[in-house]
Amino acid sequence: MKKIIEGSMAVAEAIRVCRPHVISAYPITPQTHIVENLSQFVADGKLKSEFVNVESEFGAASVVLGASATGARTFSCTTSQGLLLMLEVLYNIAGLRFPVVIVVANRAVSAPINIWCDHQDAVTARDTGWIQLWAEDNQEVYDMCLQAYRIGENPEVSLPVMVNFDGFILTHAFEPVELIEQKDADKFLPPYKPVQYLTTKNPLTFGLLVDPEYYTETRYRLQKAMEDSKKVIEDVAFEFKKKFGRYSGGLVEKYRLDDAETAVISMGSVTGTIKDVVDNFRDEGKNVGVLKIRTLRPFPKEAIYSALKDVKNIIVMEKSISLGLEGVLSTEIKGCFYGKENQPKISGFIVGLGGRDISKDSVRKTILKAEKELVEAEFVDLKYELIGGKLL
Amino acid sequence: MAKPEGVVAKPGSSKEYKTGSWRTEKPVFKQDKCTDCRICVMVCPDGVIFGSDKKYYADLDYCKGCGICVEECPVDDIEMVVEVR
Numbered sequence: 001m002k003k004i005i006e007g008s009m010a011v012a013e014a015i016r017v018c019r020p021h022v023i024s025a026y027p028i029t030p031q032t033h034i035v036e037n038l039s040q041f042v043a044d045g046k047l048k049s050e051f052v053n054v055e056s057e058f059g060a061a062s063v064v065l066g067a068s069a070t071g072a073r074t075f076s077c078t079t080s081q082g083l084l085l086m087l088e089v090l091y092n093i094a095g096l097r098f099p100v101v102i103v104v105a106n107r108a109v110s111a112p113i114n115i116w117c118d119h120q121d122a123v124t125a126r127d128t129g130w131i132q133l134w135a136e137d138n139q140e141v142y143d144m145c146l147q148a149y150r151i152g153e154n155p156e157v158s159l160p161v162m163v164n165f166d167g168f169i170l171t172h173a174f175e176p177v178e179l180i181e182q183k184d185a186d187k188f189l190p191p192y193k194p195v196q197y198l199t200t201k202n203p204l205t206f207g208l209l210v211d212p213e214y215y216t217e218t219r220y221r222l223q224k225a226m227e228d229s230k231k232v233i234e235d236v237a238f239e240f241k242k243k244f245g246r247y248s249g250g251l252v253e254k255y256r257l258d259d260a261e262t263a264v265i266s267m268g269s270v271t272g273t274i275k276d277v278v279d280n281f282r283d284e285g286k287n288v289g290v291l292k293i294r295t296l297r298p299f300p301k302e303a304i305y306s307a308l309k310d311v312k313n314i315i316v317m318e319k320s321i322s323l324g325l326e327g328v329l330s331t332e333i334k335g336c337f338y339g340k341e342n343q344p345k346i347s348g349f350i351v352g353l354g355g356r357d358i359s360k361d362s363v364r365k366t367i368l369k370a371e372k373e374l375v376e377a378e379f380v381d382l383k384y385e386l387i388g389g390k391l392l
Numbered sequence: 393m394a395k396p397e398g399v400v401a402k403p404g405s406s407k408e409y410k411t412g413s414w415r416t417e418k419p420v421f422k423q424d425k426c427t428d429c430r431i432c433v434m435v436c437p438d439g440v441i442f443g444s445d446k447k448y449y450a451d452l453d454y455c456k457g458c459g460i461c462v463e464e465c466p467v468d469d470i471e472m473v474v475e476v477r
Contacts, residue, residue: 097393158393196396205400218398225393 002178007138007170008033010177011077011103011163014145016047017185018101021072024052024063028082029115030167031105035077049075057082061089061102068098069206071197073149076100079167080107083121087128093160094129094222096206099152099192100160103145106268106319107167108354116355117167118319119268123296123328129222131161131229132296133249134267138175141165143240143248146180146189150236153192157229159222166269168355180244188243226298233295251300253292254307256282260289262313262371265304265333267293270317270351270358277363288367293329301336308336314346315370317363317380321350326377347375356381411438415457417472421448425467432461432470 005013011034015023023042025035041047050067054060057078064074078086083104093100104122108114122132133148135141141163148161165171180188196204210218230251237249255275257263264274271292281288291307293300308314318327325331330348337343347370352358362381369375384390421432426446433441433448440451441461450461462470 095398097398155394195393196399203403204396205403206398208400221393221397 012037022067061086071194114354123320135165255290257289
């Protein structure tokens with residue numbers, strides 16, 4: 001059934017049919033509507049979950065950690081400073097191998113305080129051992145929520161999954177979304193069967209002190225599980241497509257990349273704008289395409305290399321920066337080509353920080369510039385009058 | 393992760409980990425002026441001081457040598473001694 005709903009409602013509707021036993025979250029803009037909708041579902045009896053109100057995001061993450069330890073399916077949702085406050089617990093959830101799912105309504109981080117979209121929050125959490133999926137539109141985030149539980153709860157994976165979609169740009173945008181009936185969702189996502197959980201019948205100790213004799217191996221196994229999850233992420237996306245007709249997950253999405261000489265790489269909603277610009281270029285006879293990163297962790301370096309090995313120019317446009325170097329994605333894309341023949345020119349641009357709009361005109365100029373010269377960590381649409389009239 | 397990992401699957405296994413190796417000084421109970429007040433037993437953070445009738449001792453398999461018993465003994469009947477291994 002197709003309905004025109006807000007992005008936040010799309011996430012709430014997706015989580016409703018996933019039937020989490022426990023939801024815990026703390027309200028923070030622009031995530032608020034998601035948890036308001038979910039608590040309404042619980043109050044109205046449309047969703048049989050325990051909704052735990054907490055004093056902070058640290059509390060919310062700790063509640064879903066504990067609930068997941070008992071074998072419950074769990075959900076939380078946050079953004080920006082809230083995600084940063086969860087950070088310590090995020091490492092714990094991954095280390096304990098609990099398949100918690102959280103949705104992040106991506107937002108800039110303080111200071112200065114800013115409630116609008118960029119990707120710095122989740123990119124900061126990329127080393128926590130969480131699988132990270134990134135959605136371009138509301139249909140994609142809806143579909144990814146269902147897939148997230150299937151991926152994380154796969155016994156061979158047993159990892160938490162973070163589903164990312166752009167704050168305000170998507171959370172507050174109304175779009176048509178194809179909704180899945182409960183009975184079909186149940187067929188795709190059966191009840192969670194945990195490999196290990198807290199029960200008096202078989203007492204286990206979780207999260208114990210591990211000395212130098214064992215710690216390295218726990219990290220090795222996490223790394224291996226991450227690597228192995230790439231195949232599961234793709235398998236789940238294919239199975240979803242077989243059931244519901246949409247390939248809305250997986251590792252990357254290729255758009256008009258056949259015979260492309262220039263490829264633009266991005267994540268999230270800005271990809272839509274870039275696709276429009278690419279369509280215009282194609283009409284003019286220019287061979288430009290787009291590679292959208294759907295999975296940032298595990299990083300799909302093989303898929304990226306195979307999609308872009310014949311491209312001459314790569315342009316990375318990203319909404320976050322590793323201060324003191326460049327955009328994280330730029331560095332990682334360069335890594336995909338290390339030691340390979342025919343190295344493409346790889347330029348990196350920082351766009352859309354703190355919710356600044358990215359126009360088709362800016363994208364167009366950026367692509368034309370990067371085709372001529374190599375650019376590193378250039379801030380697009382920088383207002384010179386605010387920084388003293390010239391580049392610093 | 394097809395089977396459990398990263399967990400302790402049987403109770404009481406911390407006893408197998410002998411923390412006495414962390415120690416550089418050990419408490420020596422002189423058993424001279426002891427008044428049977430049992431303060432040493434109560435303040436030991438690891439709960440490894442045992443005994444009765446003015447004869448107390450630390451289980452050196454687990455005593456980490458923190459010296460709290462020495463500090464708290466009201467009659468100075470315990471002393472820390474550097475251990476040579």
